[in-house]
Amino acid sequence: MHSQPSEMLTQLIAAQKPGHALQQPFYNDGAIFKHEMQRMIMPHWLCAGHLSSLPRPGDFVTVEIASESVILCRGQDGEIRALLNVCRHRGSRLCTEPAGNARSFVCPYHAWTYGTDGALRSARLMPAEFDRDAHGLKQIHLRVIEGLIFISFAETPLGLVHVEEVMAGTAKPYGWAAAKIAHRATFPVKANWKLAVENYMECYHCSPAHQEYSRHHVFARPPAQNTEIDAKLRQRSVSLGVAICELDRYALHAEHGQETADALRSALTEGAVSGSEDGGPVAPLMGDFTDYDGGVTFFDVGPVSNFLAYPDHGLIYRFIPKTVDRTEMEVIWLVRDDAREGIDYDLARLTWLWNVTSIADKRIIELNQQGINSAFYEPGPYAPMEGGARRFVDWYLRSIG
Numbered sequence: 001m002h003s004q005p006s007e008m009l010t011q012l013i014a015a016q017k018p019g020h021a022l023q024q025p026f027y028n029d030g031a032i033f034k035h036e037m038q039r040m041i042m043p044h045w046l047c048a049g050h051l052s053s054l055p056r057p058g059d060f061v062t063v064e065i066a067s068e069s070v071i072l073c074r075g076q077d078g079e080i081r082a083l084l085n086v087c088r089h090r091g092s093r094l095c096t097e098p099a100g101n102a103r104s105f106v107c108p109y110h111a112w113t114y115g116t117d118g119a120l121r122s123a124r125l126m127p128a129e130f131d132r133d134a135h136g137l138k139q140i141h142l143r144v145i146e147g148l149i150f151i152s153f154a155e156t157p158l159g160l161v162h163v164e165e166v167m168a169g170t171a172k173p174y175g176w177a178a179a180k181i182a183h184r185a186t187f188p189v190k191a192n193w194k195l196a197v198e199n200y201m202e203c204y205h206c207s208p209a210h211q212e213y214s215r216h217h218v219f220a221r222p223p224a225q226n227t228e229i230d231a232k233l234r235q236r237s238v239s240l241g242v243a244i245c246e247l248d249r250y251a252l253h254a255e256h257g258q259e260t261a262d263a264l265r266s267a268l269t270e271g272a273v274s275g276s277e278d279g280g281p282v283a284p285l286m287g288d289f290t291d292y293d294g295g296v297t298f299f300d301v302g303p304v305s306n307f308l309a310y311p312d313h314g315l316i317y318r319f320i321p322k323t324v325d326r327t328e329m330e331v332i333w334l335v336r337d338d339a340r341e342g343i344d345y346d347l348a349r350l351t352w353l354w355n356v357t358s359i360a361d362k363r364i365i366e367l368n369q370q371g372i373n374s375a376f377y378e379p380g381p382y383a384p385m386e387g388g389a390r391r392f393v394d395w396y397l398r399s400i401g
């Protein structure tokens with residue numbers, strides 16, 4: 001699992017100007033990408049979806065990241081496991097469906113057959129002494145917190161102290177454990193995964209690139225303009241009895257051995273109550289909310305799993321590295337589990353804002369990659385409003401070396 005940084009990488013890190021964007025090879029060198037996957041992605045906890053997609057025994061979804069594929073499956077015994085989608089015979093990809101319900105998984109190559117718990121049930125025409133028990137599917141670590149499924153490829157996974165603390169103050173009051181998936185959309189992006197993450201971590205681009213988002217989110221403005229409205233939001237949350245954590249520590253600096261997590265609370269503009277086209281409600285209130293508080297909570301876990309909670313819906317925002325210059329952004333919309341599409345919420349209205357916002361992000365992230373690929377690209381300084389992107393890059397440089 002562990003790879004050593006190359007001579008080139010060590011030199012690049014040494015040459016990195018503090019407070020400046022990363023140099024070109026970080027965004028287009030295949031060897032660095034491979035090293036990052038082993039060092040920055042696989043050892044961390046990654047959000048792989050929401051529990052509500054696996055209600056019955058045999059339900060499964062496959063999740064893919066870089067060259068790995070994992071089957072998340074609820075076994076006939078009711079337990080959810082993360083099974084590596086690699087046949088134990090000669091290594092064929094086993095399950096080729098993105099989701100479904102299965103009693104067993106049959107390899108398309110020589111038909112070895114595995115149970116929903118990963119055990120090898122049958123292997124045709126193998127000699128009598130062949131040990132089936134030793135050839136079950138490999139498993140990786142899986143944890144469900146507030147309805148969110150996290151997986152880790154690490155042998156010994158990072159601790160979840162900060163993650164559990166952040167989730168108790170964010171996902172929990174919004175009732176995410178009892179939510180359901182209303183919609184999911186995938187946006188393929190022709191760019192390195194870090195450009196997608198950096199873009200997500202800053203709102204300097206929001207005012208020029210996201211008119212729709214900026215209309216109702218004060219986060220798009222310079223922070224000094226928001227002190228008063230953020231204070232009002234805190235008062236409203238308290239009066240509603242909703243305790244929401246506002247951990248201002250940027251926990252990507254978490255101590256060794258613990259997964260990183262952070263949370264940020266921000267107000268919507270005066271009169272707006274949700275992330276929608278007109279700022280109005282889009283679905284029934286979730287969790288502990290008895291009224292709209294005029295705010296939104298952002299929280300993040302590890303390097304590529306991000307979340308947003310409005311009082312009436314939530315979003316899982318996953319960045320999935322594919323290759324050095326290909327990333328997928330997956331957006332999953334959550335609503336209360338008893339909300340009925342077409343009656344309690346309109347799908348087009350629910351998904352409008354983060355659909356247009358993600359399309360715009362895809363465009364600017366791809367343009368960013370195109371410019372960086374130029375021989376004349378020179379990393380420039382981060383602006384004060386890009387503090388989140390800068391902290392992500394600092395953390396990246398410390399982790400990758």
Ligand code: FES
Pocket residue numbers: 087088089090091092107108109110111112
């Ligand atoms: Fe799966 Fe042969 S590779 S049965």
Ligand code: FE
Pocket residue numbers: 199200205206209210357361
């Ligand atoms: Fe954006």
